[in-house]
Amino acid sequence: MQRGADENGRPTWVPIPPIDLDTLAARKRSEIDTARDQAFATGLPYDIAGEPDVVQTRPQDQINLLGLSSKAQRLIADGVTDPVMPFRGQSNVTRMITPEQMDAMTLDALAHIEGIYQQSWDCKDTIKAALEAEDREGIEEVAW
Structure with a gap:
Protein backbone atom coordinates (compact mmCIF):
# COMPACT_ATOMS: atom_id res chain seq x y z
CA MET A 1 0.00 0.00 0.00
CA GLN A 2 1.02 3.58 -0.54
CA ARG A 3 -0.33 6.96 0.45
CA GLY A 4 -2.87 8.40 -1.90
CA ALA A 5 -6.22 10.17 -1.91
CA ASP A 6 -9.78 8.93 -1.82
CA GLU A 7 -12.55 10.21 -4.12
CA ASN A 8 -12.86 13.33 -1.91
CA GLY A 9 -9.15 14.12 -2.03
CA ARG A 10 -8.52 13.01 1.53
CA PRO A 11 -5.32 11.11 2.36
CA THR A 12 -5.72 7.35 2.44
CA TRP A 13 -3.86 4.17 1.68
CA VAL A 14 -4.23 2.91 -1.88
CA PRO A 15 -2.89 -0.21 -3.57
CA ILE A 16 0.48 0.11 -5.28
CA PRO A 17 -0.04 -0.33 -9.00
CA PRO A 18 1.72 -3.35 -10.51
CA ILE A 19 4.96 -2.74 -12.39
CA ASP A 20 4.68 -2.58 -16.15
CA LEU A 21 5.20 -5.81 -18.09
CA ASP A 22 8.47 -4.71 -19.71
CA THR A 23 10.01 -4.04 -16.29
CA LEU A 24 8.65 -7.31 -14.92
CA ALA A 25 10.11 -9.22 -17.89
CA ALA A 26 13.48 -7.49 -17.45
CA ARG A 27 13.54 -8.43 -13.77
CA LYS A 28 12.69 -12.05 -14.60
CA ARG A 29 15.45 -12.20 -17.23
CA SER A 30 17.85 -10.85 -14.62
CA GLU A 31 16.71 -13.54 -12.14
CA ILE A 32 17.34 -16.19 -14.81
CA ASP A 33 20.81 -14.77 -15.54
CA THR A 34 21.64 -14.89 -11.82
CA ALA A 35 20.42 -18.49 -11.52
CA ARG A 36 22.37 -19.46 -14.66
CA ASP A 37 25.55 -17.90 -13.29
CA GLN A 38 25.03 -19.69 -9.97
CA ALA A 39 24.62 -23.00 -11.81
CA PHE A 40 27.93 -22.37 -13.60
CA ALA A 41 29.58 -21.52 -10.26
CA THR A 42 28.22 -24.71 -8.66
CA GLY A 43 29.98 -26.84 -11.27
CA LEU A 44 29.58 -30.51 -12.10
CA PRO A 45 30.06 -33.15 -9.38
CA TYR A 46 32.39 -35.73 -10.91
CA ASP A 47 34.65 -38.62 -9.93
CA ILE A 48 38.17 -37.68 -10.97
CA ALA A 49 40.64 -40.57 -10.84
CA GLY A 50 38.18 -42.39 -8.58
CA GLU A 51 37.77 -39.50 -6.13
CA PRO A 52 34.68 -37.30 -5.79
CA ASP A 53 35.29 -33.70 -6.79
CA LEU A 68 42.04 -29.70 -22.15
CA SER A 69 39.58 -31.44 -24.46
CA SER A 70 41.63 -30.53 -27.50
CA LYS A 71 44.87 -31.68 -25.88
CA ALA A 72 43.28 -34.96 -24.75
CA GLN A 73 42.04 -35.68 -28.26
CA ARG A 74 45.52 -35.12 -29.69
CA LEU A 75 47.08 -37.42 -27.10
CA ILE A 76 44.45 -40.08 -27.82
CA ALA A 77 45.23 -39.80 -31.53
CA ASP A 78 48.92 -40.27 -30.67
CA GLY A 79 48.08 -43.47 -28.77
CA VAL A 80 48.86 -42.15 -25.27
CA GLY A 89 39.03 -29.79 -9.52
CA GLN A 90 37.29 -27.55 -7.02
CA SER A 91 38.97 -29.42 -4.14
CA ASN A 92 42.34 -28.03 -5.31
CA LEU A 110 30.66 -29.22 -21.72
CA ALA A 111 27.33 -31.08 -21.92
CA HIS A 112 26.56 -29.81 -18.40
CA ILE A 113 27.33 -26.24 -19.54
CA GLU A 114 25.16 -26.65 -22.63
CA GLY A 115 22.31 -27.87 -20.42
CA ILE A 116 22.60 -24.79 -18.24
CA TYR A 117 22.50 -22.52 -21.27
CA GLN A 118 19.52 -24.43 -22.69
CA GLN A 119 17.58 -24.05 -19.45
CA SER A 120 18.34 -20.33 -19.48
CA TRP A 121 17.23 -19.96 -23.10
CA ASP A 122 14.03 -21.92 -22.45
CA CYS A 123 13.16 -19.63 -19.53
CA LYS A 124 13.92 -16.50 -21.56
CA ASP A 125 11.86 -17.78 -24.51
CA THR A 126 8.94 -18.35 -22.13
CA ILE A 127 9.33 -14.80 -20.78
CA LYS A 128 9.42 -13.39 -24.31
CA ALA A 129 6.30 -15.30 -25.37
CA ALA A 130 4.43 -14.26 -22.22
CA LEU A 131 5.47 -10.63 -22.72
CA GLU A 132 4.28 -10.69 -26.33
CA ALA A 133 0.96 -12.16 -25.15
CA GLU A 134 0.77 -9.57 -22.34
CA ASP A 135 0.52 -12.49 -19.91
CA ARG A 136 1.61 -11.14 -16.51
CA GLU A 137 1.06 -14.47 -14.73
CA GLY A 138 3.05 -16.27 -17.42
CA ILE A 139 6.01 -13.97 -16.77
CA GLU A 140 5.66 -14.19 -12.98
CA GLU A 141 5.56 -18.01 -13.06
CA VAL A 142 8.90 -18.41 -14.85
CA ALA A 143 11.42 -19.92 -12.45
CA TRP A 144 14.78 -21.62 -12.78
Missing part, protein backbone atom coordinates in the same frame (compact mmCIF):
# COMPACT_ATOMS: atom_id res chain seq x y z
CA VAL A 54 33.66 -30.91 -8.78
CA VAL A 55 34.57 -29.84 -12.30
CA GLN A 56 34.27 -26.07 -12.24
CA THR A 57 32.19 -24.65 -15.09
CA ARG A 58 32.40 -20.89 -14.65
CA PRO A 59 33.03 -18.89 -17.84
CA GLN A 60 36.79 -18.74 -17.18
CA ASP A 61 36.80 -22.53 -16.63
CA GLN A 62 34.99 -23.16 -19.90
CA ILE A 63 38.00 -21.93 -21.90
CA ASN A 64 40.28 -24.24 -19.92
CA LEU A 65 37.96 -27.20 -20.50
CA LEU A 66 38.00 -26.61 -24.25
CA GLY A 67 41.80 -26.54 -24.25
CA THR A 81 47.06 -44.23 -22.63
CA ASP A 82 49.03 -43.41 -19.47
CA PRO A 83 47.74 -40.92 -16.86
CA VAL A 84 49.79 -37.97 -18.12
CA MET A 85 47.23 -35.17 -17.82
CA PRO A 86 46.97 -33.23 -14.56
CA PHE A 87 43.55 -31.98 -13.55
CA ARG A 88 42.69 -29.91 -10.52
CA VAL A 93 43.83 -31.52 -5.43
CA THR A 94 45.79 -32.28 -8.60
CA ARG A 95 45.09 -35.72 -10.01
CA MET A 96 46.75 -37.36 -12.99
CA ILE A 97 44.29 -38.84 -15.48
CA THR A 98 44.52 -40.47 -18.89
CA PRO A 99 43.74 -38.58 -22.07
CA GLU A 100 40.65 -40.78 -22.47
CA GLN A 101 39.46 -39.86 -18.96
CA MET A 102 40.13 -36.18 -19.66
CA ASP A 103 38.22 -36.36 -22.93
CA ALA A 104 35.22 -38.01 -21.24
CA MET A 105 35.30 -35.55 -18.34
CA THR A 106 35.52 -32.46 -20.54
CA LEU A 107 32.72 -33.74 -22.78
CA ASP A 108 30.54 -34.32 -19.71
CA ALA A 109 31.38 -30.86 -18.37
Whole structure:
Protein backbone atom coordinates (compact mmCIF):
# COMPACT_ATOMS: atom_id res chain seq x y z
CA MET A 1 0.00 0.00 0.00
CA GLN A 2 1.02 3.58 -0.54
CA ARG A 3 -0.33 6.96 0.45
CA GLY A 4 -2.87 8.40 -1.90
CA ALA A 5 -6.22 10.17 -1.91
CA ASP A 6 -9.78 8.93 -1.82
CA GLU A 7 -12.55 10.21 -4.12
CA ASN A 8 -12.86 13.33 -1.91
CA GLY A 9 -9.15 14.12 -2.03
CA ARG A 10 -8.52 13.01 1.53
CA PRO A 11 -5.32 11.11 2.36
CA THR A 12 -5.72 7.35 2.44
CA TRP A 13 -3.86 4.17 1.68
CA VAL A 14 -4.23 2.91 -1.88
CA PRO A 15 -2.89 -0.21 -3.57
CA ILE A 16 0.48 0.11 -5.28
CA PRO A 17 -0.04 -0.33 -9.00
CA PRO A 18 1.72 -3.35 -10.51
CA ILE A 19 4.96 -2.74 -12.39
CA ASP A 20 4.68 -2.58 -16.15
CA LEU A 21 5.20 -5.81 -18.09
CA ASP A 22 8.47 -4.71 -19.71
CA THR A 23 10.01 -4.04 -16.29
CA LEU A 24 8.65 -7.31 -14.92
CA ALA A 25 10.11 -9.22 -17.89
CA ALA A 26 13.48 -7.49 -17.45
CA ARG A 27 13.54 -8.43 -13.77
CA LYS A 28 12.69 -12.05 -14.60
CA ARG A 29 15.45 -12.20 -17.23
CA SER A 30 17.85 -10.85 -14.62
CA GLU A 31 16.71 -13.54 -12.14
CA ILE A 32 17.34 -16.19 -14.81
CA ASP A 33 20.81 -14.77 -15.54
CA THR A 34 21.64 -14.89 -11.82
CA ALA A 35 20.42 -18.49 -11.52
CA ARG A 36 22.37 -19.46 -14.66
CA ASP A 37 25.55 -17.90 -13.29
CA GLN A 38 25.03 -19.69 -9.97
CA ALA A 39 24.62 -23.00 -11.81
CA PHE A 40 27.93 -22.37 -13.60
CA ALA A 41 29.58 -21.52 -10.26
CA THR A 42 28.22 -24.71 -8.66
CA GLY A 43 29.98 -26.84 -11.27
CA LEU A 44 29.58 -30.51 -12.10
CA PRO A 45 30.06 -33.15 -9.38
CA TYR A 46 32.39 -35.73 -10.91
CA ASP A 47 34.65 -38.62 -9.93
CA ILE A 48 38.17 -37.68 -10.97
CA ALA A 49 40.64 -40.57 -10.84
CA GLY A 50 38.18 -42.39 -8.58
CA GLU A 51 37.77 -39.50 -6.13
CA PRO A 52 34.68 -37.30 -5.79
CA ASP A 53 35.29 -33.70 -6.79
CA VAL A 54 33.66 -30.91 -8.78
CA VAL A 55 34.57 -29.84 -12.30
CA GLN A 56 34.27 -26.07 -12.24
CA THR A 57 32.19 -24.65 -15.09
CA ARG A 58 32.40 -20.89 -14.65
CA PRO A 59 33.03 -18.89 -17.84
CA GLN A 60 36.79 -18.74 -17.18
CA ASP A 61 36.80 -22.53 -16.63
CA GLN A 62 34.99 -23.16 -19.90
CA ILE A 63 38.00 -21.93 -21.90
CA ASN A 64 40.28 -24.24 -19.92
CA LEU A 65 37.96 -27.20 -20.50
CA LEU A 66 38.00 -26.61 -24.25
CA GLY A 67 41.80 -26.54 -24.25
CA LEU A 68 42.04 -29.70 -22.15
CA SER A 69 39.58 -31.44 -24.46
CA SER A 70 41.63 -30.53 -27.50
CA LYS A 71 44.87 -31.68 -25.88
CA ALA A 72 43.28 -34.96 -24.75
CA GLN A 73 42.04 -35.68 -28.26
CA ARG A 74 45.52 -35.12 -29.69
CA LEU A 75 47.08 -37.42 -27.10
CA ILE A 76 44.45 -40.08 -27.82
CA ALA A 77 45.23 -39.80 -31.53
CA ASP A 78 48.92 -40.27 -30.67
CA GLY A 79 48.08 -43.47 -28.77
CA VAL A 80 48.86 -42.15 -25.27
CA THR A 81 47.06 -44.23 -22.63
CA ASP A 82 49.03 -43.41 -19.47
CA PRO A 83 47.74 -40.92 -16.86
CA VAL A 84 49.79 -37.97 -18.12
CA MET A 85 47.23 -35.17 -17.82
CA PRO A 86 46.97 -33.23 -14.56
CA PHE A 87 43.55 -31.98 -13.55
CA ARG A 88 42.69 -29.91 -10.52
CA GLY A 89 39.03 -29.79 -9.52
CA GLN A 90 37.29 -27.55 -7.02
CA SER A 91 38.97 -29.42 -4.14
CA ASN A 92 42.34 -28.03 -5.31
CA VAL A 93 43.83 -31.52 -5.43
CA THR A 94 45.79 -32.28 -8.60
CA ARG A 95 45.09 -35.72 -10.01
CA MET A 96 46.75 -37.36 -12.99
CA ILE A 97 44.29 -38.84 -15.48
CA THR A 98 44.52 -40.47 -18.89
CA PRO A 99 43.74 -38.58 -22.07
CA GLU A 100 40.65 -40.78 -22.47
CA GLN A 101 39.46 -39.86 -18.96
CA MET A 102 40.13 -36.18 -19.66
CA ASP A 103 38.22 -36.36 -22.93
CA ALA A 104 35.22 -38.01 -21.24
CA MET A 105 35.30 -35.55 -18.34
CA THR A 106 35.52 -32.46 -20.54
CA LEU A 107 32.72 -33.74 -22.78
CA ASP A 108 30.54 -34.32 -19.71
CA ALA A 109 31.38 -30.86 -18.37
CA LEU A 110 30.66 -29.22 -21.72
CA ALA A 111 27.33 -31.08 -21.92
CA HIS A 112 26.56 -29.81 -18.40
CA ILE A 113 27.33 -26.24 -19.54
CA GLU A 114 25.16 -26.65 -22.63
CA GLY A 115 22.31 -27.87 -20.42
CA ILE A 116 22.60 -24.79 -18.24
CA TYR A 117 22.50 -22.52 -21.27
CA GLN A 118 19.52 -24.43 -22.69
CA GLN A 119 17.58 -24.05 -19.45
CA SER A 120 18.34 -20.33 -19.48
CA TRP A 121 17.23 -19.96 -23.10
CA ASP A 122 14.03 -21.92 -22.45
CA CYS A 123 13.16 -19.63 -19.53
CA LYS A 124 13.92 -16.50 -21.56
CA ASP A 125 11.86 -17.78 -24.51
CA THR A 126 8.94 -18.35 -22.13
CA ILE A 127 9.33 -14.80 -20.78
CA LYS A 128 9.42 -13.39 -24.31
CA ALA A 129 6.30 -15.30 -25.37
CA ALA A 130 4.43 -14.26 -22.22
CA LEU A 131 5.47 -10.63 -22.72
CA GLU A 132 4.28 -10.69 -26.33
CA ALA A 133 0.96 -12.16 -25.15
CA GLU A 134 0.77 -9.57 -22.34
CA ASP A 135 0.52 -12.49 -19.91
CA ARG A 136 1.61 -11.14 -16.51
CA GLU A 137 1.06 -14.47 -14.73
CA GLY A 138 3.05 -16.27 -17.42
CA ILE A 139 6.01 -13.97 -16.77
CA GLU A 140 5.66 -14.19 -12.98
CA GLU A 141 5.56 -18.01 -13.06
CA VAL A 142 8.90 -18.41 -14.85
CA ALA A 143 11.42 -19.92 -12.45
CA TRP A 144 14.78 -21.62 -12.78
